Amino acid sequence: MLSQATMSQPHGAVRRFATVPPCPASLKSLFGGQPVETFEPGTAVFWEGDEARHVFEVVEGVLRVFRILSDGRRVITGFLYPGDLLGVSLKDQYLYTAEAVNRTKLRRYEHGRFQDEINRSPELRPQLFACLCDEMAAAQDQMVLLARKSAEERVASFLLLIARRLGGDVRQPVIEIPMTRLDMADYLGLTIETVSRTMTRLTNCRVIAPSSRHALVVRKLGKLALLAGESDADDKDGAGGRAIQQAVWPN
Template sequence: MASLALAVADQALADLPPTHPCGTCPVRDIAVCGALDDASLRCFKEGGPTVAYDAGETVAFEGDAATSVYTLTAGLLRLSRFLPDGRRQIAGFLFPGDFLGLTLEKEHAFTVQAVVPSTLCRFPRPRFDSFAAGQPALERRLYALAAQELAAAREQLVLLGRKTATERIASFLLMLARRGRAEGTAADDIRIPVSRADMGDYLGLRIETVSRELSNLKAARVIQFTGRQTLRLCDRDRIEQLAEG
């Protein structure tokens, strides 16, 4: 029944008129608000202004009061934390359609920065919580999102704790491929929107190691660079084998 309700909501969203406040939103079908029908979505959006951040700007600092929640509609966000010795650990990246603020804590656990120019729908947390309490479909979507975040956190533990440098790079590329497909990119075409430094801080690798591993995959004809920040998976079976170890 839940999947049927979401399918009906998604169809309703697909038919939104351009005059609807979410009528031109590029991620309305994959964002958490995709669970809402036309009328509920309109009410929801009325309390959530669109905010924009330039590349490098900070959405929230670690330790800031978590007074708002966000849906990323365009761009890319980086979640990071600095260790006492000054090293940076990137906990993850948020892509268009992702939700920021799903936590029981009163403070942000990570610093959130825009990697590229980004736009978000921002909602005051008390209003969002009150609204969600009256929307069973939205609550189910949030529950599913929480489960996905938990699974991603566990995968990150395995990535950093057990996988080799090659396995980490392969896993990261497959993750980007999955996100690209969700956004309509061809199955084997990958856009790498982050720097080598960001990749290293996310994967627990030095920049030199990231560059070397990518060069090795290119030399082995597993990948082919098609641009400064794009590549193609030439041997998907091989990259999947490498990711699995």
Template sequence: MQVRTAIHLNRAPAMAAGAQIVLRKGEQLFDEGDEAEFFYQVVSGAIRSYKLMSDGRRQIDAFHLRGDIFGLEAGGEHRFSAEAVGDVSVVAYRRSRLEALIQDDPAFRDKVMTATLRNLARAQAHMLLLGRKTAEEKIATFLLDMAERISKDDEHFDLPMQRCDIADHLGLTIETVSRILSRFARSGLIRLLPASRSIGLCNRMALQGLNA
């Protein structure tokens, strides 16, 4: 999959410090074990990073949304795979140029530092969520986090991912995710539009109570 990334880079127009890559839904950006030659920033759309278990199950580690920086590794290989949730545009930066980039551009240095700390905080929160929270608490936490990351008013937003993605991120079945979302809607906590990924938060306080 690293070869495909290189092909995109060769065809993409050069940008100020990186190269733009356009991916279609389901297209892979890199695979687990690929050389971590580049790191990335999302321009539009969403990327999911994940691992496939030996029995074929998928665990989604994180969703990377507009502005997020990801793919910086401590070692020389990517520890997760990454693919487009829908149509996506990212900018790829050569890892070998990281030191020069942060020296030449203090604003970019601050972005990388903020992104690194934020990714660490989200990874810690995700570990707690998987290990200690009930299904209802997991979904309440997820909805509040997505509202904060996606929506300007935090009350209404369109999820970029499908329910199967949510299930694989939260360690639940798709049936459990659908059942709890419907229960939240019946209880007046959220508003769901039929055949839509649109979510309205109707009772934020109650959701925050589940998130505590």
């Protein structure tokens, strides 16, 4: 799923001249020609406030994206997996810091040229648009989680999210958790202790089983979905799927 189409990149001058340029068919192929850069665990790709020069594609590894309040409180707004884009925004400064969780490989694309390519290609545009919409949907899910879910629901939701992101292949319930408990806590708006306690409880309930420190087995996916709220119980693991239209909320 990747690098094809290196081709000649149009330099600054060429913009609107319809000389039938390479015109990559997919976002991946856009990055395909770029060299791969490696980031060691804990190293930053860029910092909040840095001038936003580049857009990145995650090739391998996991990144955390976060902001820090003036007194040190950290909020992780998302984790990035292979295939995700990083730094897509029109601001001239990055709004957040991006750090490698584990050893990570990225491809870099210069921001202005990225915009040009997007602007030029009616193929790429909807793909980018779709990416942004997915990101927005994820952000809304996260707002729901942070605003109203209990600690247990948050942890369950998180595990479910990871399980789904990895388990494109079904019935492979061993999920890797490359991030630390602190990462999870700062993503879920909890403390490490609460995360720990909650995972212990889920283990005692036989919903999950620890595999190693950064991997576990999901034993009851349906139960997990139930605990996560969202009524995402439309999985194939039992668990009653209630899709009842909700009562109208009072003004």
